[in-house]
Amino acid sequence: MTEVRLTRKGQATRDRIVAAASELMFERGVAGTSTDDVRAAAGVSTSQIYHYFSDKRTLVLAVIAHQTEAVLTTQEPLLSTLDSLEALRAWRDFLVALQQGYGCRGGCPIGSLGSELADVDDEARQAVATGYTRWETSIRAGLHAMRDRGDLRPDADPDRLALATLTALQGGLLLTQVRRDTVALEAALDSMIDHIGSFAPPR
Amino acid sequence: MTEVRLTRKGQATRDRIVAAASELMFERGVAGTSTDDVRAAAGVSTSQIYHYFSDKRTLVLAVIAHQTEAVLTTQEPLLSTLDSLEALRAWRDFLVALQQGYGCRGGCPIGSLGSELADVDDEARQAVATGYTRWETSIRAGLHAMRDRGDLRPDADPDRLALATLTALQGGLLLTQVRRDTVALEAALDSMIDHIGSFAPPR
C-alpha cells in the first residue's frame, strides 16, 4: 500500500479514467469494457492507465468505490431524511424517475458490479458489500428516528426493515433492467413502505 | 429457424454441452466462461459445440432456457401450492437452505444472467424476462387462490403482491451472493410474507 504522490494534474487524469471506466462499465459491464475503450473515452494514452492502476482489477476496485460515492451522493438530500412515510414515498418516486431517466437500463451501478464480480474477485465482492452497508445504514437511521419519535411501534425492527427495503430496492432495479419497465420496482418499494407503515402505532 | 434433425446421441451431446455451460456460467458468469472451458467440461471437441450452436451467443440463449426450467423444476412441488402463509414460509425456508447449500454463491441462475446480459443482448434480455414471467405466474396463482378462498381480503392485489415477492426474492439472492450471508434474503421474504399476511380478513 505505498502511497504515491499525485500532482493536481495527475489527480485529474486519474479521476477522468475512473469516471470514464465507471460509465462504460455501467453500460456494458466490466468484461464488456476493454482498457482500450477506457483509454479512448478518457482521452488518455495506454501508459497513463497503467501509471495510475497496476492492472484492470485495481481499476475496477476504484470504479466500485466511485460508484458507491455516486449512488449515495445522488440520493443524498432524500437519503439523510428518510424518517417518515412521506419521505420514503418521495424517495421511491425519485428512484423510479431516475430509472426511467436511464431508459430502465444499467440497473444498480453497484449491484451490477456485485453480480458480475462477487464469485470471481473476493476483494471486489467485499467492496460492493461495503457499499451496500453504507446504503443500508442511511435507511436504517431514518427508521430508527421514526421509532424513537414514536411513529413506529416499539416492536418494529428498524434494522431488519432497512435491510429488507434495500433488498427490495435491489431486486426492483434488477427487474427494471431486465424488463425495461419500472413496475416491479414500484411494487416492491410500495409493498415495503406499506409494510413499514403497518408498524405505525394505533391512534 | 430451420429445424435440424438430431439423433438420440446428438441430442445427448447437445444436452451435455448446455448442462456444462450452464454450470460454468453459473459459477463464473458468461464472460468468464470460454467455449474451451465448456468443451472440456462437457467432454466434447471444439467442432461439436459449433455443430450444435452457431455461436456462443446462441449457446447462451440455450443456457437461459435451461436455467429457467431448472429453477422452476427445483421449486416445483412448493411453487405450485403457494396458497397459504405456511406454504409461503416453507418456500422461503427452502430457498434460504438452497442458497446456504451453495455457500451463498452464484446468486439466482436466471438473475445473474439477466444482470450480465440485459443491456448487451436484447434477445437474451427478453429470454430472461420470460423466465421471470413464468416464475411470477406461479406465485400469482397461489395468491389468487388465497383471495378466492377468502384467506385474503378482496382489496388485496395478488398480481402486485406476486410481483413484489419475486422482486424481493431477486434482491435477496443478489445480496446473499454479495454478502455471503442469507439474512437479507430472509428479511426481504419475511417482510413480504408478513405484508401478504396483513391482508388476511378480520375474524
Added chain:
DNA sequence: CCATTTCTGGAGTTGACACTCCAAAAGTCC
C-alpha cells in the same frame, strides 16, 4: 448393405485484449 446424413476430432486462423517498455515532456521544489 449402400447412400446419405449426422456426428466427432483436432489442427489452424484471426483478432482482440491486457499489459510492457522506453523515451520525452511537464511539473515540482529548493
Added chain:
DNA sequence: GGACTTTTGGAGTGTCAACTCCAGAAATGG
C-alpha cells in the same frame, strides 16, 4: 535554474478466446 519526480505518447508483445475447416467415424433409412 537545475535536479528530481511525475506525467504522457505510442509502438510493441504474448496470450487467449471465438470461430473455421476438413476429413473420418457413426448412425439412419430404404
